[in-house]
Amino acid sequence: MTDTTDHPFLKMHGLGNDFVVLDVRQSGFALTPAMARAIADRRTGLGCDQVVVIETARSGLSDAWMSLWNADGSVTSACGNATRCVAWLLMQQAGSDHAVIETKAGLLDAEMRGDKLVAVDMGPARLDWREIPLAKPVDTLHMGIGIGSLTDPVGVSMGNPHAVFFVGDVAAIDLAALGPVLEHHDLFPERANIEVAQVLAPDRIRMRVWERGTGITSACGTGACATLVAAARRGLTARKADVVLDGGVLTIEWLPDDHVMMTGPVALVAEGMLDSSLLS
Numbered sequence: 001m002t003d004t005t006d007h008p009f010l011k012m013h014g015l016g017n018d019f020v021v022l023d024v025r026q027s028g029f030a031l032t033p034a035m036a037r038a039i040a041d042r043r044t045g046l047g048c049d050q051v052v053v054i055e056t057a058r059s060g061l062s063d064a065w066m067s068l069w070n071a072d073g074s075v076t077s078a079c080g081n082a083t084r085c086v087a088w089l090l091m092q093q094a095g096s097d098h099a100v101i102e103t104k105a106g107l108l109d110a111e112m113r114g115d116k117l118v119a120v121d122m123g124p125a126r127l128d129w130r131e132i133p134l135a136k137p138v139d140t141l142h143m144g145i146g147i148g149s150l151t152d153p154v155g156v157s158m159g160n161p162h163a164v165f166f167v168g169d170v171a172a173i174d175l176a177a178l179g180p181v182l183e184h185h186d187l188f189p190e191r192a193n194i195e196v197a198q199v200l201a202p203d204r205i206r207m208r209v210w211e212r213g214t215g216i217t218s219a220c221g222t223g224a225c226a227t228l229v230a231a232a233r234r235g236l237t238a239r240k241a242d243v244v245l246d247g248g249v250l251t252i253e254w255l256p257d258d259h260v261m262m263t264g265p266v267a268l269v270a271e272g273m274l275d276s277s278l279l280s
């Protein structure tokens with residue numbers, strides 16, 4: 001059954017990690033995995049890394065609920081770059097410099113930090129093997145798995161699973177080949193986002209990412225948070241650093257209360273009406 005209602009969308013990105021954003025607070029429209037895949041398809045759909053749905057707040061504690069779908073149609077609980085984009089939209093609509101977004105990962109508090117520059121409290125870094133989650137009890141500081149030149153990652157969850165591998169030169173890693181193998185490693189019952197990180201200085205890390213359910217993206221906010229926490233846990237950096245991604249720089253700080261602050265830009269690039277053929 002093809003849906004004939006009009007569905008406006010916005011195309012947004014955070015450092016090139018791009019999104020199709022649907023606001024269904026009026027229509028109550030429910031996306032399916034097949035629709036998310038069709039929308040995200042860069043050949044036959046609109047093309048994006050994640051499909052982001054703004055829904056009516058489910059508690060009195062937030063301005064809106066945010067649902068997130070990867071390009072393969074899988075659901076994720078967290079997406080830092082999308083959180084900045086949605087927070088910016090909500091703040092623009094409300095004429096406010098503060099917004100609270102609720103996701104499956106919890107409440108996320110956002111503030112404007114300049115023109116199209118947003119800071120988000122991404123919540124606490126989860127470090128126990130059960131929270132990543134992992135398939136068995138493992139020290140998340142040294143998870144002991146590896147393939148090729150990638151060995152012994154650090155496990156961190158920001159509401160979604162990450163495995164951070166430290167390397168001497170991120171440009172030398174064949175992420176397109178190794179990423180999918182590690183994403184599906186048996187240690188990760190819910191798969192994992194795979195980061196390769198090169199420490200440039202105590203306050204600067206170069207990172208590239210293979211995202212669960214999407215592949216290589218130009219930036220990953222939760223991945224940048226996981227990378228900073230991993231580096232600080234290993235004593236490789238301070239608890240605040242710039243993370244340099246393919247698409248640009250995010251500033252990440254792991255606070256004493258274990259929450260992780262992420263600051264970075266947002267961009268609104270287009271708007272339109274979803275073709276109903278994508279919603280059949």
Ligand SMILES: N[C@H](CCC[C@H](N)C(=O)O)C(=O)O
Pocket residue numbers: 017049070075076077078079080081082160161193211212213214217219220221222223
């Ligand atoms: N690009 C997102 C991460 C998406 C994570 C998703 N690939 C998952 O399945 O966890 C970010 O900015 O945090």
